[in-house]
Amino acid sequence: MNSTPAITADLAARVAQWPFRSVLIANRGEIALRILRTVQKLGLEGIVVYHQADRAAPAVRAADRAIEITGSTPVAAYLDAAQILAAAKTSGAGAIHPGYGFLSENAGFARAVADAGLAFVGPTPQQIELMGDKVRARAFVEQGGFPVAPSAIEDDDPKTFVERARHVSLPLLIKPAAGGGGKGMRIVRDLAVLEAEIERARSEGQRYFGDGRLYVERYIENPRHIEVQVLGDAHGNVVHLFERECSVQRRFQKIVEETPSPALTAELRARICETAAGIARAAGYRNAGTVEFIFGQEGEFYFLEMNTRLQVEHPVTEEITGKDLVFEQLRVAAGEALGYSQNDIVASGHAIEFRVYAEDPARGYTPTTGPVLMLREATGPGVRVDSGIAQGQDVTAAFDPMLAKLIVFGRDRSEAIARADKALAETVLLGCQTNIAFLRRLLNHPAFVAGQVHTGFLDAHPEIAAEPALDQNKLQRLLAAAALSVRPLRDAADAVPAMHAAIGGWRN
Amino acid sequence: MHHAFKLGEAEYELELSRGSAGYRLHFDGATVAVDLAAVPGDGTVLITHGVSEPVFIATRGDAVFVHLDGAAYQLAYEHPLDRLAQQSQGAAADAVRAPMPGSVISVLVQAGQTVTRGETLLVMESMKMETTITAPRDGVIEAVHFATGQTFDRDALLLNLQLEKST
Numbered sequence: 001m002n003s004t005p006a007i008t009a010d011l012a013a014r015v016a017q018w019p020f021r022s023v024l025i026a027n028r029g030e031i032a033l034r035i036l037r038t039v040q041k042l043g044l045e046g047i048v049v050y051h052q053a054d055r056a057a058p059a060v061r062a063a064d065r066a067i068e069i070t071g072s073t074p075v076a077a078y079l080d081a082a083q084i085l086a087a088a089k090t091s092g093a094g095a096i097h098p099g100y101g102f103l104s105e106n107a108g109f110a111r112a113v114a115d116a117g118l119a120f121v122g123p124t125p126q127q128i129e130l131m132g133d134k135v136r137a138r139a140f141v142e143q144g145g146f147p148v149a150p151s152a153i154e155d156d157d158p159k160t161f162v163e164r165a166r167h168v169s170l171p172l173l174i175k176p177a178a179g180g181g182g183k184g185m186r187i188v189r190d191l192a193v194l195e196a197e198i199e200r201a202r203s204e205g206q207r208y209f210g211d212g213r214l215y216v217e218r219y220i221e222n223p224r225h226i227e228v229q230v231l232g233d234a235h236g237n238v239v240h241l242f243e244r245e246c247s248v249q250r251r252f253q254k255i256v257e258e259t260p261s262p263a264l265t266a267e268l269r270a271r272i273c274e275t276a277a278g279i280a281r282a283a284g285y286r287n288a289g290t291v292e293f294i295f296g297q298e299g300e301f302y303f304l305e306m307n308t309r310l311q312v313e314h315p316v317t318e319e320i321t322g323k324d325l326v327f328e329q330l331r332v333a334a335g336e337a338l339g340y341s342q343n344d345i346v347a348s349g350h351a352i353e354f355r356v357y358a359e360d361p362a363r364g365y366t367p368t369t370g371p372v373l374m375l376r377e378a379t380g381p382g383v384r385v386d387s388g389i390a391q392g393q394d395v396t397a398a399f400d401p402m403l404a405k406l407i408v409f410g411r412d413r414s415e416a417i418a419r420a421d422k423a424l425a426e427t428v429l430l431g432c433q434t435n436i437a438f439l440r441r442l443l444n445h446p447a448f449v450a451g452q453v454h455t456g457f458l459d460a461h462p463e464i465a466a467e468p469a470l471d472q473n474k475l476q477r478l479l480a481a482a483a484l485s486v487r488p489l490r491d492a493a494d495a496v497p498a499m500h501a502a503i504g505g506w507r508n
Numbered sequence: 509m510h511h512a513f514k515l516g517e518a519e520y521e522l523e524l525s526r527g528s529a530g531y532r533l534h535f536d537g538a539t540v541a542v543d544l545a546a547v548p549g550d551g552t553v554l555i556t557h558g559v560s561e562p563v564f565i566a567t568r569g570d571a572v573f574v575h576l577d578g579a580a581y582q583l584a585y586e587h588p589l590d591r592l593a594q595q596s597q598g599a600a601a602d603a604v605r606a607p608m609p610g611s612v613i614s615v616l617v618q619a620g621q622t623v624t625r626g627e628t629l630l631v632m633e634s635m636k637m638e639t640t641i642t643a644p645r646d647g648v649i650e651a652v653h654f655a656t657g658q659t660f661d662r663d664a665l666l667l668n669l670q671l672e673k674s675t
Contacts, residue, residue: 363607363608366607366608366609366634366662367608367609367634368609368662369609369661369662370661371568373566373567373568373573374564374566374573374575376564396609397609397610397611397634397659397661398659424578425578425579426578428564428575428580429580430564430565430566430573430574430575430580431566431568431573433580433582434580436579436580437579437580440578440579467516470515472536474576474577475515475520476533476535476536476538476540476556477554477556477561477576477577478515478574478576478581478583479513479515479520479522479533479535479583480533480540480542480554480556481544481554481563481565481572481574481576482513482565482572482574482583482585483511483513483522483524483531483533483542484524484531484542484543484544484554485544485565485567485572485574486567486570486572486585488511488585488587489511489524489585490524492511492524493524493525493526493531494526496525496526497526
């Protein structure tokens with residue numbers, strides 16, 4: 001499905017009324033190129049900033065203007081708000097799109113962009129601050145009557161903490177208030193050990209974060225991660241664009257995302273999507289955003305957090321709804337009203353995104369590096385590639401290891417899976433090891449085919465990450481291809497004419 | 509036989525010779541007629557046992573990257589002289605290599621220092637996680653090749669231990 005809007009005379013006239021004629025993209029890689037595509041299609045000027053390490057990147061070549069930024073590290077350059085604002089000023093940019101990561105959820109940056117008289121393609125600074133503070137966001141959602149996991153927060157009243165924790169139903173998860181990344185978390189399945197585990201978690205929190213404060217929440221066994229795309233304008237209109245299932249993760253990072261979720265009935269889908277839209281509405285949310293939920297095996301779901309930006313996995317939503325989310329973000333930033341209601345948003349088909357990472361799944365998903373010596377992207381019906389790399393570029397350890405995203409669309413899930421398998425097999429990337437072969441093993445795994453995944457799925461099935469043994473025939477063909485490509489071996493063979501070689505010792 | 513390729517952790521010895529048409533691969537006791545041929549466009553086909561299939565190949569130094577049958581593989585050509593040298597030294601435990609790309613957070617040892625097996629030599633950072641690099645055996649540090657703040661690729665030589673004196 002092509003979600004990029006057709007440029008009608010009507011649309012061109014509307015865009016001509018927007019308060020900006022050019023958009024600076026404060027990002028890199030595939031998302032910079034993705035945003036640029038819509039910006040340029042609308043007839044706006046697309047400007048990118050780039051660190052020297054990205055000078056050969058496709059976005060830099062495709063941009064109408066590219067401005068170099070510097071930093072103590074390449075990542076530091078993209079986090080340097082003052083330098084990016086200076087680039088916006090020199091280039092005369094009228095708006096800044098932050099993409100995802102980097103400065104996208106930095107309220108100070110959003111404020112500085114507005115203070116400089118530019119449009120920030122994102123929410124208000126207050127909305128970023130509210131959702132960026134996990135404890136405040138959780139309290140806000142709970143006050144609105146939306147579901148959060150049953151919990152006891154020590155700070156509410158330290159004296160009664162243990163007593164309140166006892167009343168949260170088992171199993172429990174103890175978390176450090178200042179924590180992150182899974183450190184210092186403890187699961188309790190028996191109330192007899194609750195106090196001892198609280199003391200242990202406290203000393204771990206103290207050691208890892210210098211802060212022993214805790215909270216306890218209901219632990220969801222083998223949960224799914226389901227999130228809902230929402231969209232709000234500056235006039236109080238909010239809609240949702242259905243859910244995305246992102247349960248296949250490694251090291252708390254998503255690898256595969258799809259929509260619709262295989263776990264939801266029509267009734268549950270309506271409930272979770274309405275809940276997300278309700279939360280966004282309560283916040284008066286402006287911009288594209290994502291409300292994330294933890295989803296239990298009994299169909300119960302709880303608010304996890306809200307991301308106030310464009311999400312990596314936004315393309316699957318675009319594929320099933322036909323909405324270009326970057327276009328919607330730009331319209332909202334320009335002050336337009338959405339101009340449609342919930343009933344006007346219709347989804348059809350099934351879309352899956354696969355993240356192509358420069359990493360070695362068999363070695364604990366550790367990052368890999370190397371030059372992109374050869375690159376052939378997949379094509380075909382229902383196949384979309386959002387890529388940030390080009391042949392001749394170097395993959396370095398300087399940035400996140402995500403290189404590209406393969407997005408497939410099919411009439412149903414099995415057609416999407418079949419198209420994905422073919423497209424991944426056709427994707428050629430030589431010079432830097434990637435997770436492509438792993439992605440094919442994953443999508444052919446019976447549990448994935450059946451849609452039975454949860455966030456611990458890859459840990460429960462280590463055989464998917466393991467390098468499979470090569471059969472003798474494949475090995476022979478690989479060695480033949482390699483031997484015929486290496487000069488010393490060719491030269492040695494060519495030095496002995498075939499007839500002499502036949503008399504030599506190689507008969508078996 | 510003295511030519512070999514490394515694929516993963518395994519090493520495969522093989523030989524190539526001319527055939528009546530194309531080449532012959534001698535591997536693991538078998539001889540197979542093989543050849544590479546260009547096809548119109550920018551493709552290449554690999555012919556083994558008279559069967560053709562599309563293949564993509566890229567080389568860089570001794571590394572050979574092959575995309576075959578829907579998956580990519582990396583092979584490394586091993587020079588006969590290097591292999592000889594390696595066999596005579598048995599040097600694996602003397603070289604401390606990077607398990608993944610990253611940067612150096614701190615170096616805890618210097619050349620000439622005596623270390624014991626398991627002692628922390630260097631702390632590195634990768635994927636926002638710290639990893640400690642420890643001594644593979646008792647010995648004396650011969651050289652430290654990276655300083656704090658420097659970045660390196662996977663398998664980069666971080667430190668050397670002095671060669672073991674033969675007993």
